[in-house]
Amino acid sequence: MFLKNYILTVFRSIKSLLKGMKVTGYYFTHPKNILTQEYPDNRATLQMFERFKGEVVMPHNTNNEHRCTGCQACEIACPNGTIKIITKQELTADGKKKKRLDTFVYHHDMCTLCNMCIIACPSDAIVMAQTFEHSVYDKKMLKKILNAPESKLMEGVE
Amino acid sequence: MKSVILYSLSGFSTYIHNLLSSNIGNNLILLITELTIIGITLLISLVLLCFFLGWMERRVAAFMELRLGPNRVGPQGTLQIVADTVKLLFKEGLTPSKSDKFLFNLAPFIVVVAAMMAIAPLAFAKNFSIFDINIGVLYVSSVSSLSVLGVLMAGWSSYNKYSLLGAMRSGAQIVSYELSVGLSLIAIVVLSGNTSLGEIINSQQNGWWIFKGHIPAIIAFVIFIIASTAEINRAPFDLAEADQELTGGFNTEYSGMKFAMFLLAEYINLFVVSAMGATLFLGGWMPFHIGNWESFNQIMDYIPSFVWFMGKTFLIIFIIMWFRWTFPRLRVDQLLKLEWKYLLPISMINIILITLIAIMGWHF
Amino acid sequence: MRGLIEEDYTTKEGEFVINIGPQHPSTHGVLHLKVWLNGETIIKIQPHLGYIHRSIEKMSERLSYRNFIFATSRMDYLAAHINNEACALAVEKGLQIEATPRAKVVRTILSELTRLSSHQLWWASTGLDLGAVTPFFYAFREREAILDIMDETCGARLTQNYMVPGGLMNDIHPNFQKRTKEVLKQIKEKFKEYDDILTGNVIFINRTKGVGYLSKEDALSYGVTGPTARASGLSCDIRKWAPYSAYPSVDFEEILDTEGDSYSRYLIRMKEMKQSVSIIEQLIDNIPEGDFQEKTKNVIKLPKGEFYQRVETPRGELGVYIVSEGMSSPYRIKYRSPNFSNLSVLPTIAKGYKIGDLVAIMATIDLVIPDIDR
Numbered sequence: 059m060f061l062k063n064y065i066l067t068v069f070r071s072i073k074s075l076l077k078g079m080k081v082t083g084y085y086f087t088h089p090k091n092i093l094t095q096e097y098p099d100n101r102a103t104l105q106m107f108e109r110f111k112g113e114v115v116m117p118h119n120t121n122n123e124h125r126c127t128g129c130q131a132c133e134i135a136c137p138n139g140t141i142k143i144i145t146k147q148e149l150t151a152d153g154k155k156k157k158r159l160d161t162f163v164y165h166h167d168m169c170t171l172c173n174m175c176i177i178a179c180p181s182d183a184i185v186m187a188q189t190f191e192h193s194v195y196d197k198k199m200l201k202k203i204l205n206a207p208e209s210k211l212m213e214g215v216e
Numbered sequence: 217m218k219s220v221i222l223y224s225l226s227g228f229s230t231y232i233h234n235l236l237s238s239n240i241g242n243n244l245i246l247l248i249t250e251l252t253i254i255g256i257t258l259l260i261s262l263v264l265l266c267f268f269l270g271w272m273e274r275r276v277a278a279f280m281e282l283r284l285g286p287n288r289v290g291p292q293g294t295l296q297i298v299a300d301t302v303k304l305l306f307k308e309g310l311t312p313s314k315s316d317k318f319l320f321n322l323a324p325f326i327v328v329v330a331a332m333m334a335i336a337p338l339a340f341a342k343n344f345s346i347f348d349i350n351i352g353v354l355y356v357s358s359v360s361s362l363s364v365l366g367v368l369m370a371g372w373s374s375y376n377k378y379s380l381l382g383a384m385r386s387g388a389q390i391v392s393y394e395l396s397v398g399l400s401l402i403a404i405v406v407l408s409g410n411t412s413l414g415e416i417i418n419s420q421q422n423g424w425w426i427f428k429g430h431i432p433a434i435i436a437f438v439i440f441i442i443a444s445t446a447e448i449n450r451a452p453f454d455l456a457e458a459d460q461e462l463t464g465g466f467n468t469e470y471s472g473m474k475f476a477m478f479l480l481a482e483y484i485n486l487f488v489v490s491a492m493g494a495t496l497f498l499g500g501w502m503p504f505h506i507g508n509w510e511s512f513n514q515i516m517d518y519i520p521s522f523v524w525f526m527g528k529t530f531l532i533i534f535i536i537m538w539f540r541w542t543f544p545r546l547r548v549d550q551l552l553k554l555e556w557k558y559l560l561p562i563s564m565i566n567i568i569l570i571t572l573i574a575i576m577g578w579h580f
Numbered sequence: 581m582r583g584l585i586e587e588d589y590t591t592k593e594g595e596f597v598i599n600i601g602p603q604h605p606s607t608h609g610v611l612h613l614k615v616w617l618n619g620e621t622i623i624k625i626q627p628h629l630g631y632i633h634r635s636i637e638k639m640s641e642r643l644s645y646r647n648f649i650f651a652t653s654r655m656d657y658l659a660a661h662i663n664n665e666a667c668a669l670a671v672e673k674g675l676q677i678e679a680t681p682r683a684k685v686v687r688t689i690l691s692e693l694t695r696l697s698s699h700q701l702w703w704a705s706t707g708l709d710l711g712a713v714t715p716f717f718y719a720f721r722e723r724e725a726i727l728d729i730m731d732e733t734c735g736a737r738l739t740q741n742y743m744v745p746g747g748l749m750n751d752i753h754p755n756f757q758k759r760t761k762e763v764l765k766q767i768k769e770k771f772k773e774y775d776d777i778l779t780g781n782v783i784f785i786n787r788t789k790g791v792g793y794l795s796k797e798d799a800l801s802y803g804v805t806g807p808t809a810r811a812s813g814l815s816c817d818i819r820k821w822a823p824y825s826a827y828p829s830v831d832f833e834e835i836l837d838t839e840g841d842s843y844s845r846y847l848i849r850m851k852e853m854k855q856s857v858s859i860i861e862q863l864i865d866n867i868p869e870g871d872f873q874e875k876t877k878n879v880i881k882l883p884k885g886e887f888y889q890r891v892e893t894p895r896g897e898l899g900v901y902i903v904s905e906g907m908s909s910p911y912r913i914k915y916r917s918p919n920f921s922n923l924s925v926l927p928t929i930a931k932g933y934k935i936g937d938l939v940a941i942m943a944t945i946d947l948v949i950p951d952i953d954r
Binding site (some may be wrong): 277280281282283377378381385451452457459460461462463479501541542543544545546547548549550 | 584596598604605606620667708709710711713714716717718720777778781782783786787893935936937938939
């Protein structure tokens with residue numbers, strides 16, 4: 059009885075080990091299963107999902123106009139103090155003083171990409187970009203100014 | 217067997233010997249010159265072999281793990297390990313301040329030297345071995361157990377508890393697995409009636425021992441593979457290193473070239489045990505023959521004996537690598553249980569069967 | 581700061597102290613265990629915490645009820661979605677609203693996908709801890725596919741932040757259902773492979789069977805939850821005991837075992853993966869149409885009071901306790917994290933085993949260190 063159990067144990071053990079070796083052996087002989095993506099060789103074809111949150115950007119149209127009114131909703135919505143909005147007073151055509159965006163400072167190094175600013179924005183001025191290569195040599199370079207120089211508020215956005 | 221001689225390396229070595237002896241009169245100087253040439257050739261070829269084994273291990277592991285492995289430096293990544301060696305050469309070789317500095321620096325050399333010594337009696341091709349001693353089997357099994365000394369030294373002198381634990385595990389492990397390796401080697405010694413590796417290969421001219429010795433020879437082969445995997449400290453028996461438990465075990469404190477020497481020794485050991493397995497069980501450089509099928513045997517004879525030897529050795533190396541990348545690690549008490557409760561009794565009974573076969577002449 | 585905990589290095593004859601961590605391959609992070617050993621046998625363990633404390637609870641006190649959710653992704657980063665959901669549910673409880681039916685179902689699906697991916701990473705790292713490197717990559721293959729679903733719908737792979745009080749941040753992606761079904765099909769095919777390479781492996785069974793026995797009483801008194809407690813026969817699945825989101829409407833089993841050793845903890849998680857697949861299969865074709873978000877005020881203010889919501893994360897019971905003073909940000913937030921309680925039982929159950937077993941026990945308890953420290 060002892061001997062029978064002993065031999066059975068040996069055979070069962072060897073069988074279970076061979077089962078595992080079969081799996082690894084299968085993948086060794088079938089290299090088409092290899093999953094490695096050879097980044098950065100595949101940069102040209104590498105496509106992020108459309109909702110991927112890479113960084114906050116402010117789209118401008120061809121006339122160098124953006125949609126940001128400088129309302130600071132995103133600054134309030136941000137949990138980390140990533141966004142700093144500096145506004146200026148500007149004279150409109152009919153001689154009224156109006157608050158306009160001067161500088162949209164975005165600290166990418168502090169951003170957790172939580173999307174709260176995007177959904178807080180009432181005028182859809184900022185969106186998430188799908189970029190993902192953000193490494194720089196100096197942390198200061200991650201402090202970005204999102205509105206292009208000399209850019210204006212788009213007509214009809216209040 | 218004419219064609220085999222055509223491709224064997226013995227002609228080459230004889231040529232060099234004749235060339236040297238015609239130029240150097242003094243026998244002692246001749247001997248020293250020849251030994252130096254052999255030593256340098258061996259060192260270079262072993263380092264190259266280890267480069268290849270390192271590359272092979274990475275690629276085998278990568279393919280089993282659905283990865284590509286190193287493929288940037290050199291064609292198919294073959295030069296990656298050269299780059300790694302250069303990096304290790306430039307790395308600072310740290311010595312812990314409270315360590316036993318003499319033993320700490322000596323240990324890697326002992327490990328490497330012990331590994332290299334075991335190469336001597338191996339027959340790489342027909343009539344081509346460094347030193348075909350008549351007790352070859354005994355020599356290899358005793359020299360290869362020297363490496364435990366280096367491992368124990370490394371662990372003890374590092375002044376690190378992880379290292380010490382690793383070294384102690386290694387001591388218990390190598391000492392006990394030595395028995396099974398020895399017994400499975402003896403199985404072939406009994407069958408062939410010889411301890412010289414050259415003679416053992418010659419006895420396999422009409423068939424390899426793994427086929428000639430029936431099931432007991434196969435059992436001996438399996439035990440040999442398992443036990444020698446344990447003896448050279450490779451996964452699933454790599455308890456002395458055990459990264460996940462002991463963060464590197466006996467070589468935790470080693471860096472730079474001293475660490476590289478442990479790696480070198482590991483690969484040389486891997487090669488030695490595989491070559492031993494190939495020599496004893498798979499007929500060394502003997503080509504594969506099937507009975508009296510002359511045309512088939514002729515074709516097999518045309519393959520050089522060196523290729524036969526390396527092919528068999530690398531087959532066993534691949535199997536040992538396959539183990540490593542499939543199985544989880546054993547625990548220290550289970551390791552000893554496997555040896556003393558399973559491998560040793562089985563190989564003891566096996567030896568009796570083998571002896572019976574040898575005495576009755578049941579083998580072919 | 582010295583002397584907060586008196587450093588204890590006293591040893592008896594034949595014992596020595598070894599520091600496992602905070603930089604160690606098998607502590608999965610910066611856990612520091614001071615281990616008293618006699619040879620290879622464990623005499624005593626003392627966990628040291630605080631290496632990754634980020635004061636998430638204190639930080640949340642100055643954030644609004646919408647904003648404090650994002651930080652919980654960084655607690656149990658393998659189940660970020662479930663943490664976020666717990667916070668959203670707690671705020672909803674305070675507001676006395678409920679998420680829309682569509683949001684509820686999507687939340688449940690995403691929770692179960694998170695559980696699957698978390699268990700797959702656990703399976704991968706269990707193999708790795710015990711020395712089998714290859715299974716790691718097989719599990720990551722399926723996990724990668726799940727993370728792609730997350731990426732497509734939530735916009736992030738690990739720290740999704742897809743939950744807002746009242747529902748979801750956006751509607752699900754049009755590809756969501758199709759992709760989920762494909763992934764489920766792939767995962768179901770691979771379960772057999774998992775069994776072949778690890779579950780049935782004799783070395784693995786020997787390494788885990790009978791190792792790290794946790795009794796039901798100990799599990800109860802240490803507050804152990806999740807699969808770790810269920811392996812000891814303690815029924816504690818929040819999805820059954822206090823169902824939330826769409827769990828009342830789905831049919832699933834609470835996996836229980838009585839062995840209480842590492843192998844049974846392993847088996848529980850393997851079976852839970854299959855349960856998760858079946859839950860998702862029940863829901864994926866039945867996502868109700870409608871709004872993805874219940875309208876909430878611009879500035880959420882919770883009424884004065886205390887609110888507690890608990891959910892089942894892959895590692896156990898996560899509790900979110902909010903004390904509100906009627907302001908726009910919480911007065912106090914406390915997270916009852918599953919890993920903290922599960923770690924507290926480690927010194928008890930690892931005593932007397934070998935140092936190699938400690939690795940197996942830690943692997944099967946499935947600790948995530950940032951969740952312990954918060």
